[in-house]
Structures are given as structure tokens and as C-alpha cells.
Amino acid sequence: MDLTRNQILTADLKSAMGGSVLPIGILILVAMMVLPLPVFLLDTFFVVNIVLSLLILMVALHTHRPLDFSSFPNLILIATVLRLALNVASTRIVLSEGHTGSDAAGQVIKAFGDFVVAGNYAVGIFVFVILVIINLVVITKGAGRVSEVSARFTLDAMPGKQMAIDADLNAGILTPEEATARRQEIGNEADFYGSMDGASKFVKGDAVAGLLILAINILGGLIIGIAQHDMAVGDAAQAYILLSIGDGLVAQIPSLLLSIATAIIVTRVSSTQDMAQHIGGQVNLSRAWIPTALVMFIIGLVPGMPNQLFIAFAGMAAAAAYFSRQSEAQKVIDDELEELADADDEEPEADSVLLSDITDYSAISMQLGYGLIGLVDEEQSGPLVSRVTGIRREVSRGLGFVVPGVRIRDDLSLEPNQYRIRIGQTIVGEDIIYPDRKLALPGDGTHIQLDGIEVKDPSFGIDAIWIRPEQQAEAEAHDYAVVEPDSVISTHLSQLLTKHAADLVGQDDVQTLLDRLSEISPNLVKSIVPKLIPLHVLTLVLRRLLSERIPISDFRRVLEGLSNLVGPNMGPNEMAEALRPSLAPLLIQQVAPLGTVLPLMTLTPELEQLMLRTARQSGDEGLILEGTLAQQLMRSINETSEKLSAEGRPSIMVVAPQIRRLFSDFVRSHVPDIIILSFTELPENRRVEVYATIGGFDALASDDDRADVPKASERQPETV
Known part of the structure; x- marks a missing residue:
């Protein structure tokens, strides 16, 4: 316990001492400008100034990216104030003690005056002027311009970077912690370049101040030497100008080093290497x-x-x-x-099991038994791949988003002629086909039974026969429709893709749609996502629409509709329901060409009132109907739907808007191909026909009037 307490006290003491060093140092710098310094302290601080400038330059050379040296603007300020304080202190000594000799201002200034310029003040003046030109006109001016441009571009790019982070966060690419760190980094980068824009002015001002201080020292030294110490003009010039040049060079060389460090930092490109490695790797x-x-x-x-x-x-x-x-x-x-x-390393051992063997992240996959490999074998001109590509293109055009690619591979665990279709890891369809035969589907005028393998068509569930190729002419003569084996698979795939479209669209797909629309309507996208509606909520809305076959191809209309719907009490289901009246015509024109009459199924007023009361009582729990009534309802709807399908017409049912969503969830779980619309979703430019009115069940009618209520199958179509 005592050891722990001592460690804590030691850590607190070190922290307090470390935190007080900088304030004390700033006070010392200010004191240097006011109080006279001994010569030995002046030499010490000159050496400290040179060491600090060299250190900053070396750190800048070994920095991988500018933000790694984020304290650079603060160091520039401190180093600049240190040099200015030294200039004030050295000027005081030069002007007051310069008449005593060349060592009056210390050994450092004397060494620069004697060795660097060889004791010739004329040479010293020219060397100093050249250094100032290099520092002020070339390095400092260029670094200042780069700092201004970098700061402006960084600030202009901040909104776009923030939106990119939000998009990656909504898409699940980044975790909340990573997004926070990225936002913090962008903020730090903007602060850094903004500070560098101002710090470059310190460097420029330092160079100008050095030139002015030199002129003041020379002029003041000549006046003091001639007027106060009765020195000859030549002696005064030799003494004071030489000391002023030495003083100027002592300050100007560290200033030049710091200017170079500033230019290196602002021109540095972020990489994983320091400057020497970066340049060497590209020059070599x-x-x-x-x-x-x-x-x-x-x-x-x-x-x-x-x-x-x-x-x-x-x-x-x-x-x-x-x-x-x-x-x-x-x-x-x-x-x-x-x-x-x-x-x-990647080559598996004979008895090893790899993760790739047990995982498959394909959105859509199709497994084939070994007897069906010929359908995808290019050497045997297998047509299945091209048909699948055509199906993807057709379904994508109809739904309004790009359907993911279908991964086709063989599976030895299947029967030779069996195929299986998966959405993700879920099996949504499978059947057996015969590649050496053709599937014959009977028509209305079919009265003869062909010799073959009797099956159910996997797409529509009707009776069909696998016949031999030589029977095709006979089948077509008796009103059979003959289909190739690859067409059977591709048609089944098309039906499953349409049925499970909601499972195929994800946040990445929605982001692609947004990116494409932003090229045409950038303000529309920017004002809605993610300001009004997050990406994941928009994805849920689109999935709800696709689950009932509503296309999202008119994506602009979807966003424009959402801009008027977003509210605190609206969930994805409510948003999708409110969008349907403007989007339902897209579905209707796909199932029934323009100019054809829409066959509609409706509910009797009694049954619809019952549904409305049940919906109000159950809320979002769904329609809860008595068992007998539910069976009779489903049987009647299914019979009517089969009759419409036999006539080649779509199955469309119209109900009140208040119960449309709940009724659709209830019915489509039993009759998935039926389309449930509300009265408000019927286009005004389409003619409709009341094909059947569902109702009049025993569960609704009284004993006296049961026999008088016609069933749906007994009613005559009524055209409106």
C-alpha cells in the first residue's frame, strides 16, 4: 500500500513539474526582453536556439504525415519568441558594450563575426542579405502560400469527408468508435492546417524583424560609438557592424532552419515512410x-x-x-x-478444413447435381449461364436495382439431376430436371396424355410432363408448350428473385442508387439522406416495397415522396404504405399492359367491416380471424386466383386503405402471387372489372339468408 502511494505521489509530482516547465519558460522569454542578461547566459541561449531549430528540422524530416507533428505551430511560436528575445538581449549588449571589443557580446556572436565572414563587415552584410533573401523571398513565401492553399482546401473538404464517414457508418463499414476517431482526425487536420496558415506568418515576420534589427544595430552602433565614445567612423563601423552582423547571423541561421522545417511540413504528403525513405524510394x-x-x-x-x-x-x-x-x-x-x-501458406492439407469450404457469402447461389454440369459447360455450349445473365438483367430492370450475381457451382451431395437455389444461406427453391428431355406444359386445348415423366412445373405448380426430344412435334400439335431444361431453371430463378427481392437489396445497393441519383439530382439526395432519413431506415422502406413487388425504379419519386412523409411517429412500414399510391402504377403496368382491363377481387361490405373492426382492435398485431372464416376466405381467394391464372390474367385484390397492409400480410402468406391494392392506389386511367366479390361465408351469414348470399364463384364479372 505504501509503495503504491509513493508511486502515485511521484507520478503527480512529475506531472506537476512537467506542466509548469512551459509557463516558466515563457516567463523567462518575456524577462529576457526586459532584464539585461550576462554574456555567458546569452551564449547559452544562442546555443539552445540553434539546438531547438535543428531538432525541429530533424523531426520534420522523419515525420510520416503532417498531423504526426501537430505541435509544430506551437513550437514555431516559441522558437520565434526565443529568437526575438535573444535579439533584444543581444542588441542591448552590442549597443552598450560594443566599443570594448569584438568579444563584448559573447563568444558565439564573435565566432560568427570572425569565422563565418572572416572579420570583414562588408562581406558579412552581403552574406546576411543573401540569407534573408533566401529565407524571406524563396522559402518563407512559398511555405506561406502552400499553407494558405492547404488550409482552404482542408476546410472546403470537411463537409464531404464528414458525409463520407456518416455514409460508411450507416453502411456498417465503420463502427461508432472508428467513426468518432475519423471525425476527430478530420477536425485535428483542419485545426492543424489553419494553425499552420497563421504560423507561417510568424516565420515571415521573424525574417523581416531580423533585417530591421540588423539595420537598427548598425545605425544605433555608429551613432553611439561616434557620439558617446568619441570613436572614429572607421573604428565604429568595424566594431559595431561586425557585432551586428554576427548577431544577425546567429539569429538568421536558426530562422532559416525553421523555415525549411515549415516548408517540409506543409509540403509533406501522408505516407508510411519518412521523408528520406519516401524520396529515396521514388528517385532510386x-x-x-x-x-x-x-x-x-x-x-x-x-x-x-x-x-x-x-x-x-x-x-x-x-x-x-x-x-x-x-x-x-x-x-x-x-x-x-x-x-x-x-x-x-494457403495450400490446404489433405485432411484440413478451410473456412471457405463451409462459408459462402454469395447473395444468390445455384447448386447443380453432376448430371446438370453440361448446362453450364462452355465446351458443350451450355446455355444456362447466358440465360441467368439475361434473367438478372430483366429482373433488375423491373425491380429498379442491380440484382447481385448468381454463383453457379456443382454439389455432389445433390442427386444427379437436382438443382437448388439459395438466397444467402436459405434454400428458396429446388427441383429435378432432365437435361436429355424437354418439359411439356398443357394448354387449354390439350386433350391427349403424352408418354413421359409426370411432374409439377416448379415455377407455376401446374401439371407437366418431361418428354423425349422426338416427341416435341407431337406435343406442340396437341397444344402443349414445350420448354428447354435450362429455360425451366431460369424461369424458376426469375420467379424466386422477384419473390425474394426484399432479401437482395442491402445498404450498399441503396447507397449505389443514391450515388447514381446524386449525379442528376444532388440537392435532393443531400437534403434527405442522411439528414431526414438514415440509410438503414431508407433500406427498410425499400425492402417493404419490394416485398410486395412494388418497383423502386423511379427512385427520384421515392425520395421526393419521403421528403414529405418523414415524421417522428412514422416507421418504415408506415412510410412504405404512404408511398404506395404514387408507386403502385409501376407494378400494375408490369402485370397488365396499358389498355387491358384490370380484373379485381373485392370483399363484401359485411366482410370488409369485420376486417376494419378487427384491425382497430388488434392494431399492429395483424388480422386475427376466426379459424373457419379464415379457411373459407383463403379457399375462395385461392380458387378465384387460380381461375385468373388459367385465363392468363393477374390476381389483383382491392380493399380499404385502412386494412390494406394487414390484409396483405395475412393473405400473401397463403397466396404469395396475389397483388393487394387499396382503392386509392388504382390508376385513374385504367379500366377495371370487378371479377369476383369475396364474402357471403357461413361464418358471416345468418341461418335465414345463408342460401341467398352468392359465393364468389357464382358472381358475374362487372366492368367499371
């Missing part, structure tokens, strides 16, 4: 070094040129080209060895 190209060596060698042969020097550098470039070529060859070998190693 043999195809670049070889022509460079040739050009240098040709220049070295020109008379009058320093031939030996150019030829020597041509040899260096040739050596660099050779080593680059060796490095490239070694990289190719390493890549090949890595691929072989990966292949060896």
Missing part, C-alpha cells in the same frame, strides 16, 4: 539514372568544359543506375518469393 530508378549518366558523359566530352569533373559525376550516376537496377531485380525476386510463400 535505373531508368532515370541511365539517361542522366549519358547526358553527363556527353557534356564531359565537350571541349572547354571541366571534362574530368563531368565524367566523374557521369561515373557516379552510372554506379547509381547499376545499384538501382540490382535493387529492382532483387525486389522482383522478393515479390515472387513472397507470392510463393503465400501460396504455400
Whole structure:
């Protein structure tokens, strides 16, 4: 317990000391501008300034991306204030003690004045001016411009990046924690480039201040030396100008280093390498070094040129080209060895079980017995693949979204002539076909029984016969429709894709539809998703529509309708129900061409009133009907639907809008192909025919009037 307490106290003490270093340092910098400094402290701070500038430059060189050095703007400010404080302190000493000799302002300034400019103040002035031009006009100006452009582009790109994160979050690509981290990173990036835009002004101002301070030191030194210390003009110039140049160079060289670091940071491209590795990896190209060596060698042969020097550098470039070529060859070998190693790692053992053997993430898959492989074998001109592609295109056009690809593979666990269709991992259809036969479907005028294998058609459930190819002419002569085996599978697949369309559309598919629509109506998409309705809720609405075969091909109408429907109390089912009146005509025109009469089934007023009362009582729990009534209702609807199908007409039932959704959920679980509409969904430009009125059951009629109520099959069609 004591050890833990001591550790906690030590950690708190270190944290308090670390947090107080920076405030104390800022106070010292301010004090340096006001209080006189001893010479040895001035030398110490000059060395600290050079060390700090070199450190910042080295960190900038080894940074992988600008945001990794996010404290850079703060360091620029601190380093700039440190140099300005040193300039004030050194100016005070130079002007007050400069008449005593060249070492009056310390050893660092003397060394720069004597060694760098060789004691010649005229040379020092020109060197200093050149350094200022390089720093101010070239490096600082360019870095400042890059900072401004980077800050502007980063701020302009923020809304788009935020929307991309929201889209990835809604699509399930990112977790909430990852999305939060991404948003924080975008905010930090915007803050960083905004700070860099201002920090570049510090660097520029520092360079200008250095030039002005030099002029002040020279002018002030000459005045003080001549007027106060009775020095000759030449002696005063030699003493004060040399000290001023040394002082300016001591400050200007660290300023130049910091300007270079600023330019490196703002021009840095994010990567997984530091700057040296990044540049080296892109410059180390043999195809670049070889022509460079040739050009240098040709220049070295020109008379009058320093031939030996150019030829020597041509040899260096040739050596660099050779080593680059060796490095490239070694990289190719390493890549090949890595691929072989990966292949060896991926090669399964004889008795191993891989995850790919037991998982299949295909949205739609079809398994075939080995007897049906010829239907997809390209060498045998198997037609099934092309038919499946055509079915996908047709269903996609009808539903309004791209149906996923169908994965076809063999399955030895199936019977030889068996096929199986899955939506995800759920088996939705299977049957047996005979590739060496053809399926004959009887028509209305069929009166002869053919010799063959009697089955039920997998798509429509009607009686059919698998006949031999040589019986086709006989079958067609007796009003049979003869279908190829691959057509049987493809028709069955088409029916299942339409039936299970709601299971095929996901958030990625909806996002694709949004992206496509945003090219035409960007403001519509931007104003609705995800501001008014999230992506996952929109997906649920579309799935509800597709579950009842309502196409979503007019996606703009869907979004425009949703913009008027979104409310706090509306769920996906209510939204889909409110959209149906504007979208139902798309379904009707698919099942009944324009100009044909729509055959409608309706409910008797008594039965419809019963449904309305039941719906009000049960709410969202669904219609709850007495068992006998439910059986009679389903039997009557099924009989009428079969009659319509036999006539080649769609099965459409019309009910009151208040019960449409609940009644549809109740009926379509027993009669999946029927279309349930409300009265408000019937197009005004279509003629309709009341084909049958469902009702008059024993469960509704009294003993006195049961015999007087006609059944649905006894009623005559009535055209409206």
C-alpha cells in the first residue's frame, strides 16, 4: 500500500513539474526582453536556439504525415519568441558594450563575426542579405502560400469527408468508435492546417524583424560609438557592424532552419515512410539514372568544359543506375518469393478444413447435381449461364436495382439431376430436371396424355410432363408448350428473385442508387439522406416495397415522396404504405399492359367491416380471424386466383386503405402471387372489372339468408 502511494505521489509530482516547465519558460522569454542578461547566459541561449531549430528540422524530416507533428505551430511560436528575445538581449549588449571589443557580446556572436565572414563587415552584410533573401523571398513565401492553399482546401473538404464517414457508418463499414476517431482526425487536420496558415506568418515576420534589427544595430552602433565614445567612423563601423552582423547571423541561421522545417511540413504528403525513405524510394530508378549518366558523359566530352569533373559525376550516376537496377531485380525476386510463400501458406492439407469450404457469402447461389454440369459447360455450349445473365438483367430492370450475381457451382451431395437455389444461406427453391428431355406444359386445348415423366412445373405448380426430344412435334400439335431444361431453371430463378427481392437489396445497393441519383439530382439526395432519413431506415422502406413487388425504379419519386412523409411517429412500414399510391402504377403496368382491363377481387361490405373492426382492435398485431372464416376466405381467394391464372390474367385484390397492409400480410402468406391494392392506389386511367366479390361465408351469414348470399364463384364479372 505504501509503495503504491509513493508511486502515485511521484507520478503527480512529475506531472506537476512537467506542466509548469512551459509557463516558466515563457516567463523567462518575456524577462529576457526586459532584464539585461550576462554574456555567458546569452551564449547559452544562442546555443539552445540553434539546438531547438535543428531538432525541429530533424523531426520534420522523419515525420510520416503532417498531423504526426501537430505541435509544430506551437513550437514555431516559441522558437520565434526565443529568437526575438535573444535579439533584444543581444542588441542591448552590442549597443552598450560594443566599443570594448569584438568579444563584448559573447563568444558565439564573435565566432560568427570572425569565422563565418572572416572579420570583414562588408562581406558579412552581403552574406546576411543573401540569407534573408533566401529565407524571406524563396522559402518563407512559398511555405506561406502552400499553407494558405492547404488550409482552404482542408476546410472546403470537411463537409464531404464528414458525409463520407456518416455514409460508411450507416453502411456498417465503420463502427461508432472508428467513426468518432475519423471525425476527430478530420477536425485535428483542419485545426492543424489553419494553425499552420497563421504560423507561417510568424516565420515571415521573424525574417523581416531580423533585417530591421540588423539595420537598427548598425545605425544605433555608429551613432553611439561616434557620439558617446568619441570613436572614429572607421573604428565604429568595424566594431559595431561586425557585432551586428554576427548577431544577425546567429539569429538568421536558426530562422532559416525553421523555415525549411515549415516548408517540409506543409509540403509533406501522408505516407508510411519518412521523408528520406519516401524520396529515396521514388528517385532510386535505373531508368532515370541511365539517361542522366549519358547526358553527363556527353557534356564531359565537350571541349572547354571541366571534362574530368563531368565524367566523374557521369561515373557516379552510372554506379547509381547499376545499384538501382540490382535493387529492382532483387525486389522482383522478393515479390515472387513472397507470392510463393503465400501460396504455400494457403495450400490446404489433405485432411484440413478451410473456412471457405463451409462459408459462402454469395447473395444468390445455384447448386447443380453432376448430371446438370453440361448446362453450364462452355465446351458443350451450355446455355444456362447466358440465360441467368439475361434473367438478372430483366429482373433488375423491373425491380429498379442491380440484382447481385448468381454463383453457379456443382454439389455432389445433390442427386444427379437436382438443382437448388439459395438466397444467402436459405434454400428458396429446388427441383429435378432432365437435361436429355424437354418439359411439356398443357394448354387449354390439350386433350391427349403424352408418354413421359409426370411432374409439377416448379415455377407455376401446374401439371407437366418431361418428354423425349422426338416427341416435341407431337406435343406442340396437341397444344402443349414445350420448354428447354435450362429455360425451366431460369424461369424458376426469375420467379424466386422477384419473390425474394426484399432479401437482395442491402445498404450498399441503396447507397449505389443514391450515388447514381446524386449525379442528376444532388440537392435532393443531400437534403434527405442522411439528414431526414438514415440509410438503414431508407433500406427498410425499400425492402417493404419490394416485398410486395412494388418497383423502386423511379427512385427520384421515392425520395421526393419521403421528403414529405418523414415524421417522428412514422416507421418504415408506415412510410412504405404512404408511398404506395404514387408507386403502385409501376407494378400494375408490369402485370397488365396499358389498355387491358384490370380484373379485381373485392370483399363484401359485411366482410370488409369485420376486417376494419378487427384491425382497430388488434392494431399492429395483424388480422386475427376466426379459424373457419379464415379457411373459407383463403379457399375462395385461392380458387378465384387460380381461375385468373388459367385465363392468363393477374390476381389483383382491392380493399380499404385502412386494412390494406394487414390484409396483405395475412393473405400473401397463403397466396404469395396475389397483388393487394387499396382503392386509392388504382390508376385513374385504367379500366377495371370487378371479377369476383369475396364474402357471403357461413361464418358471416345468418341461418335465414345463408342460401341467398352468392359465393364468389357464382358472381358475374362487372366492368367499371
